[in-house]
Amino acid sequence: MKEKGLLIVLSGPSGVGKGTVRQAIFSRPDAKFEYSISMTTRKPREGEIDGVDYFFRSREEFEQLIKEGKLLEYAEYVGNYYGTPLDYVNETLATGKDVFLEIEVQGAKQVREKVPDGLFIFLMPPNLNELESRIVGRGTESVELIRNRMEAAKREIELMSLYDYIVENDQVDLAVERINAIVLAEHCRSERAASKYIKMLEGK
Ligand SMILES: Nc1nc2c(ncn2[C@@H]2O[C@H](COP(=O)(O)OP(=O)(O)O)[C@@H](O)[C@H]2O)c(=O)[nH]1
Ligand SMILES: Nc1ncnc2c1ncn2[C@@H]1O[C@H](COP(=O)(O)OP(=O)(O)O)[C@@H](O)[C@H]1O
Numbered sequence: 001m002k003e004k005g006l007l008i009v010l011s012g013p014s015g016v017g018k019g020t021v022r023q024a025i026f027s028r029p030d031a032k033f034e035y036s037i038s039m040t041t042r043k044p045r046e047g048e049i050d051g052v053d054y055f056f057r058s059r060e061e062f063e064q065l066i067k068e069g070k071l072l073e074y075a076e077y078v079g080n081y082y083g084t085p086l087d088y089v090n091e092t093l094a095t096g097k098d099v100f101l102e103i104e105v106q107g108a109k110q111v112r113e114k115v116p117d118g119l120f121i122f123l124m125p126p127n128l129n130e131l132e133s134r135i136v137g138r139g140t141e142s143v144e145l146i147r148n149r150m151e152a153a154k155r156e157i158e159l160m161s162l163y164d165y166i167v168e169n170d171q172v173d174l175a176v177e178r179i180n181a182i183v184l185a186e187h188c189r190s191e192r193a194a195s196k197y198i199k200m201l202e203g204k
Helices: 018-027 059-067 086-094 105-114 128-138 143-162 172-189 191-201
Strands: 007-011 033-035 071-077 080-085 098-102 119-124 165-168
Touching: 007 018, 007 105, 018 033, 018 098, 018 172, 059 071, 059 080, 071 086, 071 105, 080 086, 080 105, 086 098, 098 105, 105 119, 105 143, 119 143, 119 172, 128 143, 165 172, 172 191
Parallel strands: 007 098, 007 119, 033 098, 119 165
Antiparallel strands: 071 080
């Protein structure tokens, strides 16, 4: 039987750079993980494609999926639902591939409870001033909302003890290297996983 893949969860406070780091990981031709495309009820932004960036669904459709137990986790974030399709994760892990989730902290907490042997990585800002500049720099929020975001970020940072590793996102490329190194180290911890990794290096 094939050894199951590793479930890798990248989370962290809003505005820390989760989406940016995830895109950098998957824009590399040698990306070793499978990205789980999330479902959301938020409207597509310009250039976003259904089935590539997200599976865009109506609230009714999303609530039906919740009822049917089709989501590994879900959360409501700034007025929209976001969730991880369960079947894709299970089926991909069963083929021995590592699955990568980039999700906000409430969802990550649910995954920690359901998949305790996953690899949980918390992305940290270098400091709170820098986090605030990134939220402001993104230009999507009003002054009032930025204050709320900063308060929420402090509460989100308190949840970091639920994670296996903390990665500082001072520079995107460095954060990507750290994440890749952590996954490699995790594979080396178990002998069976190490033999799987050797097979991967051999291209089998
Ligand atoms: N719980 C959960 N959060 C998700 C999922 N997919 C994306 N997110 C998070 O939802 C938040 C909002 O994402 P998005 O609307 O793309 O806006 P962004 O703030 O520009 O990244 C980000 O923190 C994502 O990490 C998911 O499947 N589940
Ligand atoms: N290492 C970094 N240094 C400087 N700016 C960054 C870095 N990582 C992300 N950013 C910027 O911070 C803002 C928030 O990033 P984003 O990926 O949307 O965060 P999140 O997905 O965690 O909410 C974006 O404008 C992005 O370009």
